[in-house]
Amino acid sequence: MPADLSPIDKAKFVAARRAVGYVENGMKLGLGTGSTAAWMVRCLAERIRDEGLRVVGVPTSTRTAELARQLGVPVTSLDDAKWLDLTIDGADEVDQGLNLIKGGGAALLQEKIVATASDQMIVIADWAKDVAQLGAFPLPVEVIPFGWQTTKALVEELLVSLDVLSHDVTLRMNGDRPLVTDEANYILDLHLRRIGNPRQLAMVLNQIPGVVENGLFIDICDIVIFGHSDGRVTVRDINEGTVEDSRVLMAGEDNIFADLGDL
C-alpha cells in the first residue's frame, strides 16, 4: 500500500471496492468520472484480470475512457450499448433523499445522460460528501460558449428571484482560459445558500436558453456507498434507507488496504 495514501483516498477506495461487488458477468456498465470513479475502474480491471469477469463499459469522459483502455477494461459508446445495467459514479454532495450535486470534474453532461440510461445508479463517495441539505458545494451548470455572459446574467437573475444566490456565479477556468468540457461547452459554478428545493431548481435552470444541463441529479441514484478511512462502508438504499454499515471484508486480510499496490 502506498504509505502516504490519505484518509480520504482510503475511504474512496473502500467505497469503490464494495460497489464493484455489485457487477455481474455480461453487464453493460456506465463508468463515472473523478478520483473515486478512477478507483472503481481500477477495482473493475482487477476483477476482469483475476476472475475473467466479462463486462463492457461506457465511459463518461475522455479521462475515464483513457484509464479504462490503459487497464484493459473494454469500452464502447452509449449509442452502441443503448441501455446499461448499472452506472457507478462519484458525487460532490449527496443528501438524505439520494439527490446529488455532480460536475466537480466537469463531466456532468455525459454523466447524467449515462446514469439516466441505466437500470441502476450506484454512487460512491467518501463520508464527507454526506450532507443534510445540498448547496455548500458550488453547483456546476454546463452552458454553450455562444453568449455565455448573457446566459450567466439570466442564471443570476433566476437565483436572485429564488433567493438562493450567496455570491457571484463564476466561469470555471483552466489557467487563464475558460475550462472547455468534453462537449466543447463552458461550466458556470453557482455559489448558493443551501438549496431548499433542488427539484424545482434543476427544472428551472434548464429552461434558460444557453444552459445545456445542470449538476443536480434528482431521482437518478438508487444506492449510495459511503466509504470511511477505517475500511467501513455505509450503504444507503433509496427504498430501504441505510441497509448496511460494515467493514469491507477481503479474504484473509488484517489490513484492508494491503492489496492496493496491485491496482
Ligand SMILES: O=C(CO)[C@H](O)[C@H](O)COP(=O)(O)O
Ligand atoms: O461529478 C463528478 C465529475 O464531473 C465527480 O464524480 C465528482 O466531482 C466527485 O469527484 P471525486 O470522486 O474526485 O471527489
